Amino acid sequence: MSRLWNWYKLFANKDFKAERDYLNRKLKAQFKSADVFAAKTLITLGESEVESGQVTVKNNQTREEVQVSLDAINQNFSEIFEKN
Numbered sequence: 001m002s003r004l005w006n007w008y009k010l011f012a013n014k015d016f017k018a019e020r021d022y023l024n025r026k027l028k029a030q031f032k033s034a035d036v037f038a039a040k041t042l043i044t045l046g047e048s049e050v051e052s053g054q055v056t057v058k059n060n061q062t063r064e065e066v067q068v069s070l071d072a073i074n075q076n077f078s079e080i081f082e083k084n
Contacts, residue, residue, distance in 0.1 A: 003050050004045065004046065004047055004050050007045055007050060007070065008020060008045065010074065011043070011045075016041075016077075017039075019033075019034075019037070019039075021033075027044065034060060035060070039060050040059070040060055040061065041057060041058065041059060041060060042057070042058040042060050043055050043056070043057055043058075043073075044056055044058075049070070050070070053069055053070050053071065054067050054068070054069055054070070055067070055068055055069075055070060055073070056068075057073075057080060068080055
């Protein structure tokens, strides 16, 4: 869990708002909350994404999704989000 927490902190410290679900809700409910908050970009980050080193970055307005490595996000965070 500590690697997951480190990535969460990285996102939160990059001048982007990072939300974490503490209620153990299903993903569908979390995506609905993101819509309510008018989130522009979504990253689903869990243990499997940390293990694989890949995350899906989703533009919440166009619904376009791209697979991006965690290393690429770490190195070019703003650039990746501007493209989406």
